[in-house]
Amino acid sequence: MHTIALFGGQDPQGLTAQLTKSLLAACEGTTEFIDLNSLTIRPDRQNAANPQLDALEAKLAAADVWVLASPTYFGTVAGTLKQALDCLRPRLTRMTHKGDTLPDKYKGKVYITVSSCFATGLDNTFTHQTDACLTMLDKAMAAAGLRKAGELILPGTWGMHALPPAKLDQAKQLAAKLPAKVRKDDETLKRYLLLFCMIAVMALATMGIQLLIPAVTTNFWTRYVSFVVIFFVLLAGLLHYATFVRHKHR
Structure with missing residues (x-):
């Protein structure tokens, strides 16, 4: 297994x-760390x-x-990494005659996102400092058809001089899971079982x-209408969590 890291911070x-x-x-296998600041990346x-x-x-x-x-700069991705992804976009995706962006030859590869911010873990949980940065990276990779294997977030970096042991352990745990992710195990059944369990719990x-x-x-129709409304509210809350609050802020 070969893992490559594109670093876009200063x-x-x-x-x-x-x-x-x-x-x-x-990580198992070979690795390479690329400091994008050392390259002159320009569009084709x-x-x-x-x-x-x-x-x-x-x-x-x-x-x-x-x-x-x-790192999260002004609430978003560092310019160097954003520039690289912008220049790579025509090579990572393909466009239809209607202008739709579709995955291309790198569909199915695995990726991880890493970010940091000055805000504390508790502050980041409620103010979502790193969300825009991670969401932008996820959007670019989703357009290219890559599968996300996880993310690492380091909050509270203001005044920090060494990585917390807990973060180092988290990095090791994430690395240990990568070989299984790379094997492209079919998770279709797992997703259907998860969906079934989610619906069963929400119905209960x-x-x-x-x-x-x-x-x-009191009667059939009030029972039906109330069930639909309550179920919808629970579903909306779950989807909001999955869409906007899924990042591990701490």
Whole structure:
């Protein structure tokens, strides 16, 4: 297994880079850390050679796992990493005649995101400092058809001089799971079972709430309407959590 990390922060010796390197050190097989600041990344131009972008893409093509690492700057991705992804976009995706973006030749590869922020873990939980950064990276990788294997977030970096042992352990645990992710195990059955369990639990919770409000179960239609409304509220809350609050802020 070969894992490659693209680092887009300003300090290749900083905490975000250290956490990324710790992840790489725990990975099986070969690894490579690329400081994008050392490259001159520019978009493709018609009839013009682009050797640095060619070399970067070749390394991505040869890797089984991509690690995208960027501190959260002004609530989003560092410009160096964003520039690289913007320039790689025509090579990672394909466009339909209607302008739709679809996955291309790298569909099915695995990726990890790494970020950090000055906010404490508790603050980040409620203010979502790192969300926009991670969401942007996830959006780019989803467009290319990659599968996410996990993420590492380092909050509270203001005044921090060394990586917390808990984060180093988290990096090791994530690295240990990568070989199974790379094997592309079919998780279709797992997803259907998870969906079934989720619906079963939500239906049970809905019926339990109905029992607490006897007035909504006096006849068939009030029971039906109340069930639909309660179930919808629970589902909306779950989808909100899965969509916006899924990142591990601490």
